[in-house]
Amino acid sequence: MPALHDYLIVAAILFAIGAVGVLTRRNAIVIFMCIELMLNAVNLTFVAFSRYLGNIDGEIFVLFVMTVAACEAAVGLALMIAFYKNRESIDVEELNLMKW
């Protein structure tokens, strides 16, 4: 059976990949996907700990995280649709007005 640290390392790698993706990618949809990846990495961590500690709290929290992830994805996609209606593009390099 894989030990706890194996799960944690996988989750950390997934989290790092997701973080780099958020900071580097230009397409807004891909950024959302990376955010989902980060959230899922966190889910994996919670479940691993829950199994390891014999506690069910971790799994309950995963349900919360999944709910939040779903809502946040919905809101984010709505934002992107509004943005697309304005600019005809979902390139985040065009989000450059937050300086005044």
Add this chain to the structure above:
Amino acid sequence: MFDNVWLIPLFPLLGFLINGLLGKVIRNERVIGGIGSLALFASFVLSCVTLGNLILLPAGDRVHNVTLFTWISAGTFRADAAFLIDPLSCVMLMVVTGVGFLIHIYSIGYMKGEEGFYRFFAYMNLFSFAMLLLVMGNNLLLMFVGWEGVGLCSYLLIGYYFHKKSACDAGKKAFVMNRVGDFGFLLGIFTLYWYLGQSHGIWTIQFTELAGLADILPTGGVVTIITLFFFLGATGKSAQIPLLTWLPDAMEGPTPVSALIHAATMVTAGVYMIARMNFLFVRAPETMLTVALVGGATALFAATIGTAQNDIKRVLAYSTVSQLGYMFLAMGVGAFSAGIFHLVTHAFFKACLFLGSGAVIHSMQHALHHAHSPADPQDMRNMGGLKARMPRTYWTFFIATVAIAGIPPFAGFFSKDEILWQAFANPLHGNLNYLLWGLGALAACLTAFYMFRLLFMTFHGDCRITSEAMEHLQESPKVIVYPLIVLAFMSAIGGFIGMPRVFGAANLFARFLDPVFSFSAEYMKGSQAVEAHSPILEWGLMGASVGMAAIGIAIASTMYIRNKSLPGRFVAAFPLIYRAVFNKWYLDEIYDFLIVNPCKATARFLWKGFDVVVVDGLVDSTATLIMGASRLLKNTQTGYVYNYALSMAIGVVVIFVLYIFR
């Protein structure tokens, strides 16, 4: 008994307020002039009453302090708004209010039609108020308030024709030079107060208290320093060497101003101050010598310059400086009452001379205006033969000229002769008194010369302006001529109150002022051998001074009446001396070189080198620094969302790291 003396300075103050604030509204010149003159008249009447009351008191009881209210009381320092009524202040009161009143009346006629008529009278009343504070104040601080006040009014009145640059410059020059003197005066007050407090535990600046302390003061040392400071103040106010160049320039002001401020009253403040502090000065022989030498030297110096001037008012201005030199000479040899006596007689004849010259200038302006001539109405080379056209002005001017030349029995003779006699006979300065007498006698000869030169050039001989202008030359109106008559009368008979004992008369004036100078008289008698009192010597010196005056008059009449080519030949024979004397021995140029230009250079350096570079640099560099910092920091606000996301991620990492490694 003297409770109402505070009204004496109050009337001019009220006149100033009414004329100053409401003068523009009351456009009637008679009313404005009337208010101004009435204020002075009321003060004059009150001064006469005060003098009368004082005379009625026995001789030993003639010093009174009348306190109005406590002005400053801070710890040991106390200065009251209080007035000192004693013989000296009464004499000064009479001079200031009497002569002032006559000059105000004269000004109603002289300043007729001027645009700033109300301003003139307002300032004249303010001046009278300040001068009265000066002479009546019973402590050094109140006297200093008056001192500064008269300096201010002098500036305001010299620059009365403020559209003329030369007038504004002259006003500034007068004020700045006065200020230099005032600095000395202040240092004197501070040193005296501090010294008395530190060494004797007595903290006072009140005159009667200081006079009471006179015997515990040491001789020389600190007292010399204090008195030298006071004398510096006196040289500034009374235009002695080295601070004398402002007075001739002050002739830019209207003639009544020259008469009141720069002949009769303000410039005598220095003399009055030394008389007030006589007990201090006798204790400092070095200062007395300085005062006498400066006075004598100034008398001679100014007299030489006066002989070559062509502007009628300049001659009179240098004459004033010269006569003030006589007063300081008197103070310096310990003849305090003689100095004050000369102050009084000088007020009469100098005011008469200035007012007379004003009448001449007024008529000349009128005549030249009608003839459309651009000639200078004040230049004596344009005058001549005015005797026939302005007889009353001529006769009053003649009487005043004879008085200033020192011909008996007019006023100037008694006062000037008393000073010369005291300078010769008083052993206070050892053998230097002969030098002092010599300076005074020579100056007397020159005085007679240039005054009669002025008289002859202006009133005698042929008229040098066009005959068309001559048609319009006429005698001045009554309001101008009557004060002249009164002043001429006083110049004629004013000397009799001070007739010396040699004539067999009791010297009423000196006796009246005895209580003020009693300490000094006793001190001088005690410390020196008693002066020679031989009547023959006195008669001899009297004859000598009259003789010097006669020589001066004779030379003047030869050069300006009998042989008119002589002045030209004299100038041609001694061009260098003439040029030096005409250009006031280049004193202004010397001051420019030594003092004014270095000051300007320092100021320019402080402006361009310090203010612009350092101060502005500091402020500018602070701004530049902040701009540079902001230019750096603005790179964090790019507007790109992914940059902000990166900074959020970095923030998380930093907090995490800090948390782990704490």
